Amino acid sequence: MMKEILQEKIYREINGLRQGMFLQSEDTGNPVLLFLHGGPGSPEIPFTQENPTGLEKLFTVCWWEQRGSGITYSRNTPKQTMTVEQMISDTLAVTHYLLRRFGKEKIYVMGHSWGSFLGVLTVQRAPELFHAYIGIGQVARQAESERLAYSFMLREFRAAGNKRMVRQLEKFPIDNGAKIDIKYLSVRSKGMMMLGIGVMHHGTSMLDCVKMVLRYKGYTLKEKLNYPLGNSFSLRCLWDCVLESDFFTRAPLLAVPVYVLQGRFDYQVSYSVAQKYVQSLEAPVKGFYTFENSAHSPCFEEPDKMCRILREDVLQGRADLADFPETR
Template identity: 70%
Template sequence: MQQQLNEKIRVEINGMRQGMFLQSENTSNPVLLFLHGGPGSPEIAFTQKHPTGLEKIFTVCWWEQRGSGISYQRNIPKEMMTIDQMISDTIAVVQYLRRRFGKDKIYIMGHSWGTVLGTLTAQRAPELFHAYIGIGQVARQEESERLAYTYMLNKFRTAGNQKMVRKFKKYPIDQGGEIGIKYLSVRSDGMQKLGIGTMHRSKSMLDCVKIVLGFKGYTWQEKLKFPMGNSFSLNCLWDFVLQSDLIKQVPRLEIPAYVLHGKFDYQVSYVIAKQFVQAIEAPLKGFYTFDRSAHSPCFEEPKKMCHILRKDVLNGKADLADKQKQE
């Protein structure tokens, strides 16, 4: 029986109440777990201004991970914010969704940091999933950061933007300097100005702030706590993201793997994401270039994304993938 769903709930996940939004135009559709980026940056708010259409195809779970968004609590022990804990939480959320919607398997979709969590979860428990979908696929983030730094510094030098050049030179990443949390705000500012960050057409990080503040699904208290969860999660998990090498850590997935990546993305390297797909072994794999997107094809080109999901992912094919990846 066709049933619509639009629900904001908190569920006990590994001993902690965690929040999620469930959306569906038909709850008999396949189930999709969306793993947000960051760490610490839930993305349901973006769907208000940039609808994805995912709820037309799937029953979608927009889970807000431990320490993030409406799952943030001031008393969360830092020692519980580990990759093993996050994978365990992900599997527990999957089990909840399987029970609730009566599914043997679901689809798992990760965005940015969510691709690290999604790839490692799919590697650990492939029997739970039909397929893995990565958007803005992380593979070797330290290498990605250094490539982006060099690109941005050259762009600002060429443009004669000495103010941005001075900001970047405070963090000599191109000379092996540390890629710490403090650098990320400068990096994000530069990426937004060049259209190579969150979205190709977004020129300021204030756009993201406005999206969260304008989201009707959050209370004002939840909106005010959002940056606290972002900062907390980022501080706990950033080093793991930076040190990850998924090309080495995940040589094979036992399920189909699809990677959707924006051509203008430097927040997570487009080139390295391609290398990840080329290197990984999987029953089926496909790399899909989004020509008008930077880091968020799911919000920048949602119609193309949904077409790929309907035609390829749900049918276990990769016919629409970039040609060179099918050779």
């Protein structure tokens, strides 16, 4: 049979709201993968133009831009619908659309950062719809992760004699119980990028990410301008929910195979906390994979390694390549 290649930007009504997505595949006969982006409010397909993942070679990939984000963002989106429960419902609705469209009984779901938070809760709700769950930059206990990152940054900037960054961080005494709010996140992101522990290990500033969005050919000018509006809107609505969650108690068991891909230098979502979560998690198959040259985005930083894991472990239902493979 001829391979059917797919490259599509579409909109569908999802739970009463027009939502956008990009579909990519080098062979639509391949398994389907739903990618849940981070943020909240930060779609990631713009980054693939300069940092190709290769996912479309293994899967028919859906890069859905969530309620309040990216090409789905609208000033008319009611704030009261920006809840975790609504986001789970939307994810399930998109899943059912993909099942119908591609004639599948199950799909794979991959969540990055905030998307890993949403992914775990969605799979927990309806495991029968998914072959497996893949987490990247896995959220587990984010308040603890933020405190670890804060302490690390203070130590590093003090040791380097960077008094300016020390002063900026000391305005937010997170290690003494200060609120981890949106204002702090901008300082935190700046510090993380400088130390190579944020979005990318080899990135230097958040401006790099902004430039990738602006250069992305799949967005119109209006969509590029809406991108930061959606990011700010979604973050304000959903950040506290991420911060308060504890998956050690909320999601101690998942009924599908679980694979977590974590950058060694990731402090945006703590490497050590994610590792402990996977070790404690009950799942039929589980694997934790360390990406030695990555921070928060191994899908963009070490895509070849990611694809090997997907091809040899995830698609085979094994965890042979994992740091500590476990099959029940």
